[in-house]
Amino acid sequence: MSILVVGSVAYDAVSTPTASLKQSLGGSATFFSLAASYFAPVSVVGVVGEDFRWEDLHMLEEHGIDTGGLVKRPGKTFRWVGEYGQDMNEAHTLDTQLNVFANFKPVLPAAARKPPFLFLANIDPDLQQAVLGQLQDRPRLVGGDTMNFWIQGKGDSLAKVIGAVGTLLINEGEIRLLTGEPNLVKAARQVLRQGPGMVVVKRGEYGAICFTKDDVFATPAYPLETVVDPTGAGDTFAGGFMGYLAATGDLSIASVRRAMIVGSVMASFTVEDFGPARLQSATAQEIQERYREFWKLTYFDGNGERPLPRRTSVGA
Ligand code: AMP
Numbered sequence: 001m002s003i004l005v006v007g008s009v010a011y012d013a014v015s016t017p018t019a020s021l022k023q024s025l026g027g028s029a030t031f032f033s034l035a036a037s038y039f040a041p042v043s044v045v046g047v048v049g050e051d052f053r054w055e056d057l058h059m060l061e062e063h064g065i066d067t068g069g070l071v072k073r074p075g076k077t078f079r080w081v082g083e084y085g086q087d088m089n090e091a092h093t094l095d096t097q098l099n100v101f102a103n104f105k106p107v108l109p110a111a112a113r114k115p116p117f118l119f120l121a122n123i124d125p126d127l128q129q130a131v132l133g134q135l136q137d138r139p140r141l142v143g144g145d146t147m148n149f150w151i152q153g154k155g156d157s158l159a160k161v162i163g164a165v166g167t168l169l170i171n172e173g174e175i176r177l178l179t180g181e182p183n184l185v186k187a188a189r190q191v192l193r194q195g196p197g198m199v200v201v202k203r204g205e206y207g208a209i210c211f212t213k214d215d216v217f218a219t220p221a222y223p224l225e226t227v228v229d230p231t232g233a234g235d236t237f238a239g240g241f242m243g244y245l246a247a248t249g250d251l252s253i254a255s256v257r258r259a260m261i262v263g264s265v266m267a268s269f270t271v272e273d274f275g276p277a278r279l280q281s282a283t284a285q286e287i288q289e290r291y292r293e294f295w296k297l298t299y300f301d302g303n304g305e306r307p308l309p310r311r312t313s314v315g316a
Pocket of ligand 1: 091150
């Protein structure tokens with residue numbers, strides 16, 4: 001089944017403790033659609049400026065991504081400037097220039113109004129709502145993401161979006177900010193009460209946790225010695241996660257657990273280089289191998305009822 005994604009397509013300037021890049025292709029919709037494209041057909045809705053490079057558009061199209069809904073407008077492409085300190089789990093935003101996104105109103109082409117899977121990637125919640133308002137059928141799954149910029153700037157609009165999505169994927173710091181609740185389990189339960197049936201909390205190098213009413217599943221991140229640039233890892237996770245669910249059409253708990261691993265596999269490629277450089281060159285074989293390595297990493301016993309050795313005098 002296919003996925004429609006609305007989100008940012010950007011040029012990022014990123015600095016880390018060891019290197020920096022002044023202009024790297026970025027944006028939530030970019031990372032999401034590249035990751036999802038390995039599994040399912042993806043169409044992207046967004047806007048770029050006149051400075052958007054032909055090579056970047058071509059690269060997305062070479063991944064089979066439908067860019068018909070990615071319009072070009074006079075002005076400059078959205079720009080995000082961020083930096084990481086020694087803790088590579090948290091990006092510090094130095095500047096956000098909305099540019100062409102400031103006046104953008106997404107219009108879904110008639111053929112795109114009944115997407116089976118929809119992802120509202122990190123972007124102005126007013127735009128996320130505008131997309132929801134144009135749907136003709138309820139998708140099988142609507143996923144959504146956001147970030148501190150919108151939590152602080154457009155909280156009311158964001159609350160409506162959260163009430164309408166089936167799955168919220170959000171990072172650890174942002175769910176704490178959104179709910180005012182420092183404990184992640186309580187924070188996730190609070191979001192579940194607001195509408196979504198599933199909340200996925202992304203935790204950078206510590207992995208991700210998925211909460212539903214009846215299930216909790218945690219995955220580690222792939223243990224990498226070198227993390228070059230974590231920008232886009234969360235969006236990539238979401239793309240792998242939704243891509244897997246769309247490809248299988250299976251929304252059971254077992255399938256969601258596998259989707260969590262696929263999201264982690266895809267994110268592990270993104271962080272290995274600046275922007276989407278490593279993600280875009282990943283091969284189907286590399287993805288399959290990393291999935292197997294994750295299986296080895298997380299497997300510990302086929303029997304959860306195994307009686308543990310116990311000292312009779314303690315804990316009786
Ligand atoms: P992630 O590291 O997965 O949270 O996503 C990083 C990407 O989000 C970068 O490529 C940025 O271009 C994009 N981004 C940063 N700030 C915003 C924002 N306020 N709205 C939409 N996208 C943003």
